Amino acid sequence: VVDPFDEERAAIERRLDEICAGCLPELGHTIGQTITYGLKSPGKRLRPLLLILGYRACGGEGDASRLSCSPEIIHSYSLMHDDLPCMDDDEFRRGRPTTHRVHGTRTTITAGVAMIPLAVKVARDASHEMQIPASVTTSIVQVLLAAAGAAGMIGGQLRDLAGEGQSLSLEERETIHAAKTAALIAASLKMGGLAALADPEVTDALDGFGRAIGLAFQIMDDVLDVTSTTTALGKTARKDEVLRKSTYPGLLGVDAARERALGLIHRGMERLAGRDLLTQELSQVANFMVTRTS
């Protein structure tokens, strides 16, 4: 299968390499290597891709690849922390030993934290490079940090930790995922729209689309956890079951969970179409969210 976005992904990887090369001399060996290991872990680069496609859908004609790495840095740090022995205690991620198994728990905690200001710096430098007005850069950084912060990803993570071993309602589960996963996906799209200097109604539509597909993505993650194998996933399968998390398949059954994901994708695309933003590229990614097998 040919990846329709291989050019974009190659540009993203090059930019990530640049960022890592920039860290190493300044920060010393340990932190640079740890950040590089986490950031260059093979991944789908969904957030950078969505940022670039959101930028283009709003008429952006510059190169948003450097800016697109900013939410990926936040995403990578969150995976590094999720895998820690005192968190989910995972040994493999995307087919490789997790960061703390290679670089140690203490270094992984600290390097992960360092990635938040690093992501801000990358967003700011990239905005400057793209000659984005300072007030828009401020909004871009605010959107990024709100998605990462206590009201976003980190808050969702805490609620998730609090809910483990308890049975959660569908609504509670969705509140957690809205914060934990969908907020950063939506922020990536919105950052792309802001970088293209789109109006607030337009960036709101991108945000709504992002929240819908982000939740769908998470539902499919639960479904794949039940239906796939450790080899295909590149991480330990059936982990949710072991931790007794209330999963969507557990709450709804596999088929109804898949249906719910499809419905979300559909509504998300309608949201985009209402603002004339539903490019072929964005529908391809949205559809991938529910048809992926790993």
Add this chain to the structure above:
Amino acid sequence: VVDPFDEERAAIERRLDEICAGCLPELGHTIGQTITYGLKSPGKRLRPLLLILGYRACGGEGDASRLSCSPEIIHSYSLMHDDLPCMDDDEFRRGRPTTHRVHGTRTTITAGVAMIPLAVKVARDASHEMQIPASVTTSIVQVLLAAAGAAGMIGGQLRDLAGEGQSLSLEERETIHAAKTAALIAASLKMGGLAALADPEVTDALDGFGRAIGLAFQIMDDVLDVTSTTTALGKTARKDEVLRKSTYPGLLGVDAARERALGLIHRGMERLAGRDLLTQELSQVANFMVTRTS
């Protein structure tokens, strides 16, 4: 002994209470309580105090107390993480059980990370309240994040972890402390200067003063670790020895270490005097850094 800054400290505590009260409803019980426990741990509030005094020394006449909490949030998160079982494994801090002993390791890691975007939000909201121009607010946030980030506090922490059990030269030790402690102290002063719309030469002088007294503070921390007791410090004394860290008294002897701290304070004050910034308040705090007993 009367605290010459009891009014400022009371204002800082009130602002910290406000910030904590603001977290609780939005973020749910767990994260709010954990952040509150860490942030409201009794402390000297040195960084907020220096921000306020730096602001005043530059002619600022508004209320900088809310802004001053921003570096304290970063400082508190760093203490919460330093105390973790996988870091320094400390059980007491300022006479109370450490945050992870009360709220658990996983919650403490995540709540600590959430405090970075929280500090940025507080800086931004406070700047808005003080009607500081947007471009200056951007600089304030940049100074804060640079001091917190991989080139600042977090980078220093990583180098410190890497150096444990090894013997370090005085120069290596100072590089670590410049990043780990002095950067945030200098940033607090510089943020105060920026908030008062001071010129770059002036904020540079505040920065230089901050780096000097920050290093002196750290040297005295090592000295107190050797000369004081667990009760007086409110944390486990002689911890450095147990971890075989290369300390200043170990490298120089207690008396020469104290001398070096005094010399730094002196040079820092000269730096301020050169720009007509050496207010009585700032010299009081600088002198406290080397005369404190806990």
